[in-house]
Amino acid sequence: MANNAYGIDLGTSNIKIYSRNDDSVKIEKNMIAIENKRSIFAYGDSAYEMYEKAPGNITISYPLSNGVIADIRNMETLIRFFLADKRGQMKPADFYISVPTDVTEVEKRAFYDLIKDANVKAKKIMVVEKAVADGIGMDIDVKNSQGVMIVNIGYDTTEISILSLGGIVLSKLIKIGGNKFDEAIRSAVRREYNLIIGNKTAETVKMNLKELESEGKAAVVYGRDIVVGLPVEREIPTKLVDECLKEHFNTIIDNVRIILERTPPELSADIFRHGLYLSGGASQVNHFAELLGKGTGLKVNCAEDPISSTVRGISQIIKNSHFRSVAHTIEGMTKK
Numbered sequence: 001m002a003n004n005a006y007g008i009d010l011g012t013s014n015i016k017i018y019s020r021n022d023d024s025v026k027i028e029k030n031m032i033a034i035e036n037k038r039s040i041f042a043y044g045d046s047a048y049e050m051y052e053k054a055p056g057n058i059t060i061s062y063p064l065s066n067g068v069i070a071d072i073r074n075m076e077t078l079i080r081f082f083l084a085d086k087r088g089q090m091k092p093a094d095f096y097i098s099v100p101t102d103v104t105e106v107e108k109r110a111f112y113d114l115i116k117d118a119n120v121k122a123k124k125i126m127v128v129e130k131a132v133a134d135g136i137g138m139d140i141d142v143k144n145s146q147g148v149m150i151v152n153i154g155y156d157t158t159e160i161s162i163l164s165l166g167g168i169v170l171s172k173l174i175k176i177g178g179n180k181f182d183e184a185i186r187s188a189v190r191r192e193y194n195l196i197i198g199n200k201t202a203e204t205v206k207m208n209l210k211e212l213e214s215e216g217k218a219a220v221v222y223g224r225d226i227v228v229g230l231p232v233e234r235e236i237p238t239k240l241v242d243e244c245l246k247e248h249f250n251t252i253i254d255n256v257r258i259i260l261e262r263t264p265p266e267l268s269a270d271i272f273r274h275g276l277y278l279s280g281g282a283s284q285v286n287h288f289a290e291l292l293g294k295g296t297g298l299k300v301n302c303a304e305d306p307i308s309s310t311v312r313g314i315s316q317i318i319k320n321s322h323f324r325s326v327a328h329t330i331e332g333m334t335k336k
Helices: 045-050 072-083 105-117 130-137 178-193 199-215 238-262 265-274 288-296 309-319 321-326 330-334
Strands: 005-010 014-019 024-029 032-035 039-043 058-061 093-099 122-129 148-153 158-164 167-174 219-225 231-236 276-279 300-302
Touching (some): 014 072, 014 309, 024 309, 032 045, 039 045, 039 072, 045 058, 072 105, 093 309, 105 330, 122 130, 130 158, 130 276, 130 309, 130 321, 148 265, 158 238, 158 265, 178 238, 231 238, 238 288, 288 300
Parallel strands (some): 005 093, 276 300
Antiparallel strands (some): 005 014, 158 167, 219 231
């Protein structure tokens, strides 16, 4: 296997890149800041720092939306910046990229074309179904005949998949993820306290919820009071945040149940024995895992590192010939 190979998991919120060269994983925000519609002002974590704070001449955006590429030109630019070394140079390499299952063939092909057209000296481009890579990243041998259920909750979407024999038996992509959770927190704070808070503040509250609850503290937020129009500080009880998230949690659980109802009985038996697997950055939100367990009657196995489990799976595919067959070219994909 060539030493120079990259594994890429493009998320709406984070881009995860594995480099075979130094056996490392880089995780950065999948964001780009463009100044005066022309020049690149910042990208990655630096662009995220400026998000919701930039002047009108700087546009900050996510090139991905709902798990698919919305702005291919900006995404190509980001890929080049993330892959170039300190001298801005690139060596020829093999690329393995994860793609969601439940999207159109055209949307899948866009991931392949992204690498092909990004001017990154790609020798070979292989695609891997995201859920399969996710399973491998959680140390599941996806190539045997055991049925495996994986629920991956990302920033914009939740992908629910049943795997067996290295392939996807059933899959469903729903447009609910961490972004919707943040919106629900912002709406609840606005409704209860007449206070407008930013997306980043809502995200911070969401991520710290478990810690705040265990310490018995309220979440402290800063925002703009709608009535007087001035900046203020407020304490938000964690109970309010828990309540506003329940509706979205229940929608995800209902969709998991729908997939379970459609699962062949032999695979259902495997899932009942081993439980389902939960990954993705937004899967860590307080109480979600226990509500999912109650709603399905199944044991819930949480990924150790939910944000990077997919890219770690791709790294195993690159390093381990046992898993190499789950990756294929786009031509192989379109024959399915």
